Amino acid sequence: MKFPRLLSALGSAVIIALAAGPVHAQSWPTKPIRLLVGSPPGGPSDITARTFADQLGRRIGQPVVVENRPGAGNNLAAGAAARADADGTTLVLSPDTVLTVNPLVYTTGDFNAARDLVNISVIASFSQMLVCNPSAGVRSVSELVAKAKTSPMMYASGGPGVPGHLASEMLLEQTKVRMEHVPYRGPAPATQAVLAGEVACGFLATPTVLPHVKSGRLVALAVSSEAPSALAPDVPTLAKALNQPGLDVSFRLVLQAAKGTPAPIVAEIEKHAAEIMKQAEVRDRLKNYDLTAVGSSSAQAQQVMNAEMKRWEPVVKRLGLKTE
Template sequence: MRMPLLKSFLAAVALAVLLPSGASAADAAWPTKPVRLVVAFPAGAPGDIISRLIQPALQKALGQPVIVDNKPGAGGNIGMQEVVRASDGHTVLVGPDTMLTINPHLYRKLSFKPMEDLRPVTQLASFSQELVCNPAAGVKTLPELLAAAKKTPMSYASGGPGVPGHMAMELLLADTGAQMQHVPYRGPSPAMQDVLGGSVPCGFLASPVVGPMIKEGKLVPIMVSGTRRLASQPAVPTAAEAGVKGYDASFAEMMAMPRATPDAVVDRLQSEVAKAMAAPEVRERLATLDLEPLANTPDEAARRLRTENQRWAQVAGRIHLQLD
């Protein structure tokens, strides 16, 4: 009887040595079933594009199917709520960091606390928003647009309430004293379609979405929201270069999981995502869409999120923006 017991004890000791601190055997075996990436925005949004680009590599590395499941609506709140409530350990949120950094300051009736109920896995890639107009609007520069908006009522489209384009535009309007009516859509792609069709004269949308239409001459680029020009559109100025000094609205697509997710699971997923993002073909595709790969660690992502959360809290308070 002693020999089997000794073997069992030695096996347990060996397993404990091999497992990361705080990890269980179940954590080390993760994933044990399909992994679902809940993309909180529609197909064609930056997070959706990235998810589908790295999906094959993740499936191969994890040894389980990786399912991309779009759950758009309410600035990402619908998808975020689904992930917060998930208890299977295999549900992952994908979307812009504004879900955690901006939504808590905008939505008064959230049934959860994004910064407390979710833990970041990684920030996938940084991106800018781009202010564009239909050629029929008759404006080609930011001063022309602001002057036109001050003379006659104008509207702009975004991918939804509280999303990057909405906040970027509201910050711009607050900084310049101009006014434009917000027309929210369920994602940047449908918003772009109405700007193309002339239903809304302008839009503040993700540069990967509008870039191809700009190159075809179907949309007029006015400015980018970040502090650097886009590599694919070097002629398009930043807001600061267009005359709005100190303006900066940069964003990142990210992954997150429920707060109770073990460290070992989060670290495993981040590691495999980073490897998938490092593939030359993925980086080349992201570069064409003006998405700058990050794939940072959970701790690095958490620090950046805390900083952005504080910054956007000040912005939301300054422009008195709040949504139901």
């Protein structure tokens, strides 16, 4: 009699265990969602986050509130998400550099994005535009390279290891020229520095600098992506400017949650992300800001991040990037 009773008890336990997974997904979310962004309002991450939050809120019947927490190369927002309850109610949207570069640059503290966050989906991709102050006297990448070989030049970025810094270093590596890096506290002051002529050039967000290109205050030399920008189709790609087909220095925005978030919840958010990023209105809105909607799976996001880590690690080590 004991053995059948044991089987019966085990059967009940199995049924309960099998039911536990779907319960997580069905009960998510039980309260409003926080979506953290590690940059100020108006940048690619913020625009994407607010577009995504609006659509997600409609689908789940809960408010999705975007919180901007700029600083430390997006680490402040990512770290806050990592320390939040692993229940899928605190998410973060970060550029991929938080995973691929920051763990090598920000070596102090107890946060490591690659270790402490789970990648839910690559939401979108974006590139950078190489612009120069007209006083630099260059109107093409070849002219910039020629001038940098004969006279000292400086370029701006929004900080060590951010996309603009990496795109610039990729250009310098490909052309074997040197320019001094001048990091600023974010892309906005870096843009102002180029506008003021404090530094000659910089790879910066296309939507931010394009109005200044159109007004003649800046000169556009190239975009870092392999495909031309929809906002500036006449500006050559870096691959074309350097005659290196296949060269693609684009970046991604990754939706993440705290490590330990139950798999059914991750799968539920991943499903929403894929469906939201397929919507024509979402794709068109992001396209207006030089962003390409993606909406990958969690597994695909991890695969892409692993490849990008391998790509940028030698660059970071060559530059000796370290900060606290």
